[in-house]
Each structure stands twice: as structure tokens, then as C-alpha cells.
Amino acid sequence: MLKSATAEKILLEFDPQKNNLLLALKEINANFGYISKDNAKKTAEYFSLPLSQIYETASFYDLINLEKAADLVIKVCSGADCVLGGANKIVSEIENYFRIKSGDKFNPKISLEIVSCFGMCAQGPIMVINGKIFEKVTTSRMHEILNEYV
Numbered sequence: 060m061l062k063s064a065t066a067e068k069i070l071l072e073f074d075p076q077k078n079n080l081l082l083a084l085k086e087i088n089a090n091f092g093y094i095s096k097d098n099a100k101k102t103a104e105y106f107s108l109p110l111s112q113i114y115e116t117a118s119f120y121d122l123i124n125l126e127k128a129a130d131l132v133i134k135v136c137s138g139a140d141c142v143l144g145g146a147n148k149i150v151s152e153i154e155n156y157f158r159i160k161s162g163d164k165f166n167p168k169i170s171l172e173i174v175s176c177f178g179m180c181a182q183g184p185i186m187v188i189n190g191k192i193f194e195k196v197t198t199s200r201m202h203e204i205l206n207e208y209v
């Protein structure tokens with residue numbers, strides 16, 4: 060995340076053509092962690108598009124957030140291969156460890172998201188913490204990994 064970056068500076072990197080909208084949104088998301096209402100409006104103005112189209116495009120892609128992310132964002136795969144490897148047990152352990160529920164979007168410190176597949180099925184179970192990918196996670200390894208973050 061570049062602290063000196065502003066949405067205006069980022070937008071100027073792109074020609075204001077509709078086919079650049081997704082790239083611009085991804086770049087704003089990469090810098091700020093999400094697309095704020097203010098930055099959505101700036102993007103709409105820059106591309107001369109209705110605000111609804113900005114939200115429609117942003118909400119279509121899982122990697123773009125429309126809400127400010129929690130300090131610690133944990134994602135666990137729930138695809139078939141990862142579940143066979145014990146992903147559900149990992150989710151339960153995380154929920155118990157932090158006393159949270161997956162999908163709760165109102166905790167500003169920790170969020171636990173269940174993702175359908177990261178496309179790394181042979182390396183599962185997959186857990187991602189603040190964008191860092193962990194492969195072949197077991198419940199005991201999960202505790203070791205989490206201890207690095209708390």
C-alpha cells in the first residue's frame with residue numbers, strides 16, 4: 060500500500076476508457092485495500108460513468124473489496140479437495156480460537172471468509188492471511204501460523 064498514493068494519481072495512470080475501468084479499480088483496491096464511496100465517486104467522474112456501473116463492476120470480482128477490510132483477514136478454502144483435507148475443521152478451530160463466526164463483516168479487527176476455491180486444490184487445504192497463502196494447512200500448523208499474527 061503506497062501511503063502517498065491518491066485515487067486521483069492512480070486514475071491518471073489510465074486512459075479514461077471503459078475497458079480500463081477494472082484495471083483502475085484493481086489498482087485503487089491494491090493501494091487502499093478497498094474502494095471507498097469517495098473513491099468510487101471519483102472513479103465514476105473520471106470515467107464519465109454512472110456510479111452504479113462502478114459498483115456493478117467492483118462487486119463482480121471477489122478480489123475487489125467495497126468495505127474496509129479488517130486488520131486480520133483470514134480466508135479458508137471450502138472447495139471439495141480442501142474439505143477432504145480438513146478445511147472445515149480448520150474453520151471451526153479459527154472460529155473457536157478468535158470467538159468469531161465466518162462471514163461476520165462487522166468485526167473491524169478480524170474477519171474469516173470462506174472461499175469456494177483458490178485454484179490450488181492439490182496444495183490444499185489452503186488458508187490465506189492478509190493475502191499471504193499457506194498450503195497444506197493442518198489444525199496444528201494453523202495455530203503456529205496464527206501465532207505469528209496475534
Ligand code: FES
Pocket residue numbers: 136137138139140141142175176177178179180181183184185
Ligand atoms: S479446493 Fe481448495 S483450492 Fe481448490
